[in-house]
Amino acid sequence: MSSIDIRQQLAHLPLFHQLSPEQLSELAGHGKTLRVDKGETLFRRGDACDGMYAVVYGKVKLTLMSPQGVEKVMEIIHPGQSFAEAVMFLGKPMPVEAQTLEDSLLLHIGAAGIFQILAADPNFARNMLAGMSMRLHGMVRDVERYSLESALQRVIGYLLQQLDAGADQPATLTLEANKNLIASRLNLTPETFSRVLQQLAKAGLAEVNGREIRLSDPAALSRYGLDAG
Amino acid sequence: MSSIDIRQQLAHLPLFHQLSPEQLSELAGHGKTLRVDKGETLFRRGDACDGMYAVVYGKVKLTLMSPQGVEKVMEIIHPGQSFAEAVMFLGKPMPVEAQTLEDSLLLHIGAAGIFQILAADPNFARNMLAGMSMRLHGMVRDVERYSLESALQRVIGYLLQQLDAGADQPATLTLEANKNLIASRLNLTPETFSRVLQQLAKAGLAEVNGREIRLSDPAALSRYGLDAG
DNA sequence: CGGACGGTTGAGTCTCGTCAATAAGCGTGG
DNA sequence: CCACGCTTATTGACGAGACTCAACCGTCCG
Numbered sequence: 001m002s003s004i005d006i007r008q009q010l011a012h013l014p015l016f017h018q019l020s021p022e023q024l025s026e027l028a029g030h031g032k033t034l035r036v037d038k039g040e041t042l043f044r045r046g047d048a049c050d051g052m053y054a055v056v057y058g059k060v061k062l063t064l065m066s067p068q069g070v071e072k073v074m075e076i077i078h079p080g081q082s083f084a085e086a087v088m089f090l091g092k093p094m095p096v097e098a099q100t101l102e103d104s105l106l107l108h109i110g111a112a113g114i115f116q117i118l119a120a121d122p123n124f125a126r127n128m129l130a131g132m133s134m135r136l137h138g139m140v141r142d143v144e145r146y147s148l149e150s151a152l153q154r155v156i157g158y159l160l161q162q163l164d165a166g167a168d169q170p171a172t173l174t175l176e177a178n179k180n181l182i183a184s185r186l187n188l189t190p191e192t193f194s195r196v197l198q199q200l201a202k203a204g205l206a207e208v209n210g211r212e213i214r215l216s217d218p219a220a221l222s223r224y225g226l227d228a229g
Numbered sequence: 230m231s232s233i234d235i236r237q238q239l240a241h242l243p244l245f246h247q248l249s250p251e252q253l254s255e256l257a258g259h260g261k262t263l264r265v266d267k268g269e270t271l272f273r274r275g276d277a278c279d280g281m282y283a284v285v286y287g288k289v290k291l292t293l294m295s296p297q298g299v300e301k302v303m304e305i306i307h308p309g310q311s312f313a314e315a316v317m318f319l320g321k322p323m324p325v326e327a328q329t330l331e332d333s334l335l336l337h338i339g340a341a342g343i344f345q346i347l348a349a350d351p352n353f354a355r356n357m358l359a360g361m362s363m364r365l366h367g368m369v370r371d372v373e374r375y376s377l378e379s380a381l382q383r384v385i386g387y388l389l390q391q392l393d394a395g396a397d398q399p400a401t402l403t404l405e406a407n408k409n410l411i412a413s414r415l416n417l418t419p420e421t422f423s424r425v426l427q428q429l430a431k432a433g434l435a436e437v438n439g440r441e442i443r444l445s446d447p448a449a450l451s452r453y454g455l456d457a458g
Numbered sequence: 459c460g461g462a463c464g465g466t467t468g469a470g471t472c473t474c475g476t477c478a479a480t481a482a483g484c485g486t487g488g
Numbered sequence: 489c490c491a492c493g494c495t496t497a498t499t500g501a502c503g504a505g506a507c508t509c510a511a512c513c514g515t516c517c518g
């Protein structure tokens with residue numbers, strides 16, 4: 001794949017939107033496209049990190065492994081999003097494992113390229129800082145969930161978050177992955193996740209149909225978490 | 230307090246180490262020193278964020294509050310460290326509450342100052358990115374703890390982390406705050422934390438004396454967590 | 459002295475995870 | 489087209505780990 005193509009892919013990523021044509025070209029010189037089949041491992045915990053990744057299409061899961069071999073999903077990366085930027089800056093080994101959930105097209109951008117643009121373009125630095133801040137913010141939310149909320153509340157919170165904010169009317173959403181992965185993401189066993197969804201269904205708040213979930217009354221759902229929590 | 234003093238305080242902070250004298254002066258113009266008594270609240274969740282903070286001396290805790298009013302300690306900030314940088318970039322309201330644990334001297338640096346330096350100095354941008362990356366890395370560790378480890382393992386992990394890395398000999402450490410706060414930090418109740426420490430004492434692995442804890446054999450302690458998990 | 463605070467200990471409860479059995483989809487290949 | 493295996497999902501019975509509630513102790517401080 002030529003570097004022209006890489007350039008175009010880069011240009012579509014939010015992180016790189018404001019870069020000049022020259023900067024894009026420069027960056028493209030440090031980039032590689034990767035076509036990866038579903039289920040492939042990109043890197044494991046402990047691997048050296050020589051750059052960051054971005055998803056053009058497909059999905060990638062970032063996971064932790066317990067000593068007993070239980071997998072915990074940290075994040076599910078969607079098209080347009082990137083990952084491993086933070087590790088790249090620290091020069092530490094990867095703290096998580098990355099695996100594709102679907103056949104995917106990824107970009108890998110070497111650290112050198114990023115550092116060059118960074119040195120030249122203050123706006124880019126701000127963009128990266130903003131991106132990293134969002135990550136951090138998301139993690140704070142996660143820790144908050146795990147620490148303070150019950151299984152029921154975590155599921156409700158997740159469902160509401162999947163909705164476009166401010167939806168006060170009935171709405172339908174599609175789970176971003178299979179239920180096992182979502183459960184892990186929420187730090188639940190698949191069994192518990194299933195039971196909670198049933199509970200919501202019986203309470204008349206949700207209608208579950210495979211990965212499709214219809215929420216008849218988001219506001220009521222939100223309240224339900226507080227009482228029955 | 231004059232801006233000269235602020236300049237000197239800023240110069241001592243790791244985050245600003247590599248700034249030029251002129252940049253320090255500029256930054257100082259946007260900074261204020263704050264003397265804060267123990268137990269004072271700096272800001273609450275939801276407050277607007279107009280800049281970042283750094284601790285010169287004293288300690289600050291960042292906490293979350295559950296709807297039921299239970300407090301969860303996210304982080305304990307020590308001298309030389311900073312906080313709220315990430316929120317500043319997002320322009321979002323504060324996601325946590327900040328309170329001093331001791332009489333403290335803090336610096337508050339307005340967002341405008343940071344953005345100016347950022348635009349002018351690529352090295353500063355890299356420093357901030359590195360700082361943010363470390364934060365993120367720490368959060369990953371936390372999530373890992375909360376998700377995959379038992380109470381016993383969390384306590385052991387915490388104790389070992391407090392040791393200077395690679396201590397294979399008996400060592401003594403002092404808890405950075407009272408046991409209630411540490412317990413919260415580890416996502417445990419004070420009762421559970423106390424019980425776990427007793428368990429370690431009975432196993433001959435730790436000797437608890439108020440906030441002083443002596444670990445007779447860190448390596449054995451590490452192993453103990455895996456078996457008795 | 460009395461009270462607040464920090465810490466420990468015990469007894470009971472409950473949420474959630476574990477284990478196990480059973481469906482229900484789904485792609486493959488005969 | 490259906491049988492087969494594999495993954496995904498559901499449901500039940502059971503158990504364990506951590507939280508809750510409560511009593512109690514030591515110490516510091518007004």
